[in-house]
Amino acid sequence: MASALDLAVANLVSPMVLFFVLGLVATLARSDLSIPEAIAKAMSLYLMMAIGFKGGASVAQPGLDAKLGLAILAGIILSAAIPLVAFRLLMLTSTLPRVDAAAVAAHYGSISIVTFLAATQALEISGIKFEGYMVAVAAAMETPAIIAALWLARTGESRMDSMTVREVMLNGSIVMLVGSFLIGIATGADGLKVIAAFIIDPFKGILCLFLLDMGIIAGRGLREGRKNLTLPIILFGLYMPLIGGALGALASWLVGLSLGSTALMITLAASASYIAVPAALRLALPEARPAIYLPLSLGVTFPFNLTLGIPLYVAVAAALH
Amino acid sequence: MASALDLAVANLVSPMVLFFVLGLVATLARSDLSIPEAIAKAMSLYLMMAIGFKGGASVAQPGLDAKLGLAILAGIILSAAIPLVAFRLLMLTSTLPRVDAAAVAAHYGSISIVTFLAATQALEISGIKFEGYMVAVAAAMETPAIIAALWLARTGESRMDSMTVREVMLNGSIVMLVGSFLIGIATGADGLKVIAAFIIDPFKGILCLFLLDMGIIAGRGLREGRKNLTLPIILFGLYMPLIGGALGALASWLVGLSLGSTALMITLAASASYIAVPAALRLALPEARPAIYLPLSLGVTFPFNLTLGIPLYVAVAAALH
Amino acid sequence: MASALDLAVANLVSPMVLFFVLGLVATLARSDLSIPEAIAKAMSLYLMMAIGFKGGASVAQPGLDAKLGLAILAGIILSAAIPLVAFRLLMLTSTLPRVDAAAVAAHYGSISIVTFLAATQALEISGIKFEGYMVAVAAAMETPAIIAALWLARTGESRMDSMTVREVMLNGSIVMLVGSFLIGIATGADGLKVIAAFIIDPFKGILCLFLLDMGIIAGRGLREGRKNLTLPIILFGLYMPLIGGALGALASWLVGLSLGSTALMITLAASASYIAVPAALRLALPEARPAIYLPLSLGVTFPFNLTLGIPLYVAVAAALH
Amino acid sequence: MKTHPKKRIDIMVEVPLMQRVINLLDQQGIGGYTVLPVLAGRGKDGAWHRDGVVGRAGALVMIFCILDETRVDEVLEPLFALVSRQIGIVTVSDVQVIRPDHF
Amino acid sequence: MKTHPKKRIDIMVEVPLMQRVINLLDQQGIGGYTVLPVLAGRGKDGAWHRDGVVGRAGALVMIFCILDETRVDEVLEPLFALVSRQIGIVTVSDVQVIRPDHF
Amino acid sequence: MKTHPKKRIDIMVEVPLMQRVINLLDQQGIGGYTVLPVLAGRGKDGAWHRDGVVGRAGALVMIFCILDETRVDEVLEPLFALVSRQIGIVTVSDVQVIRPDHF
Ligand SMILES: Nc1ncnc2c1ncn2[C@@H]1O[C@H](COP(=O)(O)O)[C@@H](O)[C@H]1O
Ligand SMILES: Nc1ncnc2c1ncn2[C@@H]1O[C@H](COP(=O)(O)O)[C@@H](O)[C@H]1O
Ligand SMILES: Nc1ncnc2c1ncn2[C@@H]1O[C@H](COP(=O)(O)O)[C@@H](O)[C@H]1O
Ligand code: NA
């Protein structure tokens, strides 16, 4: 496992992680360092565009892997199944009311694209390839968890009406990700050449800046969270990724994904949403407290995955191949 | 005309057009996908800077084409003449009140820089050169149409006072375009080398993102517009570019422009403003309803030019040479 | 001194300076050209990140110059000493009340990072190397001047409480600069390679856009300032950089800095703050009028340094070696 | 200059709810509304800040509408039903307008 | 704490008109004004949204100024003449201030 | 619908002062507050504009809080002590709320 250790270290001292730490530390030290909302939104759109387009362009390559369908199916099942596990664990270990437990569970079934991005970078460092369609898998995993969680919450007055469904399915991030993926497929390698200088060259640098912002938000989450996050909940934020990741590993093994795609599938399963799910739950499950699930996902699980989780998931994927 | 068809197809499946379509479709599907105002403004400034600087730097090359002056003159005449045609057609075919007809006419005399940019990309694809001074022509065509339209509106209380004139002439976009053009001339190829990695390499990618935003705005325009745009007006938004373009072709032929510059002159004549003119008319002709001219220019004419118009204009230019 | 003249000219017709002039002229002509706040903030963060990271990465190179400590010490002393000189001069030559004189003095002890950046570009043009640790010197010079000025102001009720100190030390810009510097040291040349396409390639272009914004702000400052800036104060804004620069030259000579670092040290000493100091003084010395020190620093001293000062400082540094 | 008394309803609501509030105002046939950006805030549900927030959740906007006193209740009742379970606040105040027909 | 009654005029106006309104307030010798950003809105002239808008047209800002009751009409009359043909609304309301001299 | 009278305090304050005002409101045990962005303005200390401003100085924000009449003075006095030397203004006005317990 030496190489795994190397990767772990390489990951920890990568500019991406260090800029995340910078944002986190600065915020905990109460610096006023912050990224304007408009810039954060633009960077997020940029990352969706880049990862989606690249994924699509590589799928467009001759010899499309037949596993695409299976992988997406596996992703959907994971997204819907993980909340059931998470919910049970929370009801057992914490004193969270049912509705909050269901809300938190939804986040862990869904995914975090930035964690996914960080994992692709780690794979690059180790020179491991992965299938472009994993982007589609990521998109497919965003929402099923929400349905599962609403069912778990079993509140008569849940507001998952047609309008909400449409808003969740068509939230800006997903549309940008899927749209860019399709455009990538349509224009292929030529299209990629056209805009490579925009979506490939500066990609890593923008990811650093975005992670700086994530660090700032995580720091705010931790500061706010202190009041609401009890020890059992914090622990859940640390071991749940491992459980989700294990299920992701199992699924990848069943589908027979490549080493790189396995690592990404584990990462997706282990990551927790902080964009699509919170927005959906404010509409569909307003009683659930954002003050619980936002700091937990942003302040505990995201940092864990970014620093320790990803190298571990890559190592596990390697061990499975 | 096979090559024209090829170009038409190549244009339709170019990332730029596809991202425009993505924004349009997402908005019509009521997705909340949107680009923050600050980012849209910044991208617009960036595009002005890039196109202006590149144009200036190429003009700075030895052997400045003597046609510069003639081309600008032709542009000014086109900008002032097209509204007269447009106005008559609207008065004949639609039930628009005089003041609205004049306002719409102004937009078609003036120009859309983004349409111009898209045309330069189409020329690049087909490997057709064009003169850098066409940027100056574009700038010169922005405002004459407004004067013509105010004269057409003949409202006693038009507010085209000195302050308004200054504001129209010095609106941020024009200043950025002309200023960058002059800086490009002053610093020439060396200056271009200095900032090429900023204004050339990522240019196409940023144009894609900007067109995504244009698609979103066009979609909003169409949704809003439905109420106010009658069939005659919508048709006008489709055939007027062809008439304007024809006049542009005639002018180019008289001036004896090169193939590429002819295509751009046709595009300029065919395009409709949505920045300089609306702002000016809100000051000088407040009775004219933005709810008519904005959706028409953004939701009908811009998409038409971007998708079908440009390849056609290039083909016509080719046929003339 | 021919080469100095050449540099002066080369500097004046560089895109950076010309875009600054564009912003200045446009604003004085009352154009509405403006850069959204969010973009200005993002560009400023970007510049801090780029200059900090590059500095750190170069420091990480084997053979760290032992002069780092001495240079930082010299910077701190300069930052604290220059305000004393500036204050005396203002009390002698102007009718400014004590508190305003102290506030202005603080700005000239502290530094302007953008002036520093422009100087590094001028050095590049002339192919002169400089030590990466000068970034750390710049950071170290930001705040001592504030302490000195508060002592000069001698107002019983100065509010330099612990909270203010923390806010000044941890203001976003400094944290970004120092943080990126440290990350640059940690990741070294490899880290730089990872994000070079983001922080090096487009750097000059973004600097141009940022200087355009500085020109706009300087123009606003001049328009606002007319009312409050008397001739003695304006003159101070022109000769004080020279005095500060002279002290910087002396310090560099004592420390034995290289040619490039000497030019940068002179520039830092000659430059006046417009970010860290104003924010600190609004907290610690609210009686001091921003309407005096902001236009003076932004509208008089910054343009002087950018256009004439920097080439002069490089020439002086060359003369000293 | 003659002015006419109207009411101003200020609605602080979570961004995800915004469209629903707007739809409600439209259904009630209100003459118009305006949406103001909000930077940050604190309430019983904790503090939040707009900077850096990527998603739509966790941030609020302010929607206000000027309307006739007689219409206030028509709006407040369905509005309250919509936002009572959400984060946010609603206030009503008095304003004077010049063109009463406009509202 | 002793407070003093003043009036607050809120002016929603199109961005292209903003400078003119400000000039008018300056000419009237008003103590000051504040401009607030506006995100979106709907009125009889249709709906608009700030996002993505590149030009200055089609978006509005809010300008408010606090002033003495006695000065309200001096401002309202020329203001009305300026904006009556434009998109936008004007409201007047009561506020209390601590430093009456300031306004 | 039954509404209850409360007071709204609007505080225009320089960005560098914002955190202190917020801390003060927290210390006073106020139910909550909201921060609104401000674009530009003019007062006796001159004009300013948010665009392009890089640093935190030279720009203002608006903080408002809804609270019970009985608490207004508890807030105004320390607030005035804090901002009296700064650039900015404070106003108080009447509002009605639906959920009095909230404030
Ligand atoms: N008393 C108050 N005054 C002003 N704004 C408030 C007040 N209470 C709550 N808010 C705003 O409404 C948001 C939600 O309030 P809450 O539901 O109490 O958390 C807060 O984040 C504030 O932005
Ligand atoms: N009743 C209203 N309440 C609040 N804002 C309004 C109202 N009517 C109009 N507005 C605002 O004023 C703008 C222009 O109004 P109008 O001229 O009626 O289209 C609208 O886009 C809204 O932002
Ligand atoms: N009479 C007023 N009405 C509205 N806003 C004002 C008024 N006076 C001052 N302001 C705002 O408060 C800021 C500071 O005011 P001052 O301290 O008088 O310069 C100004 O820049 C305006 O944004
Ligand atoms: Na997951």
Ligand code: NA
């Ligand atoms: Na045209």
Ligand code: NA
């Ligand atoms: Na200095």
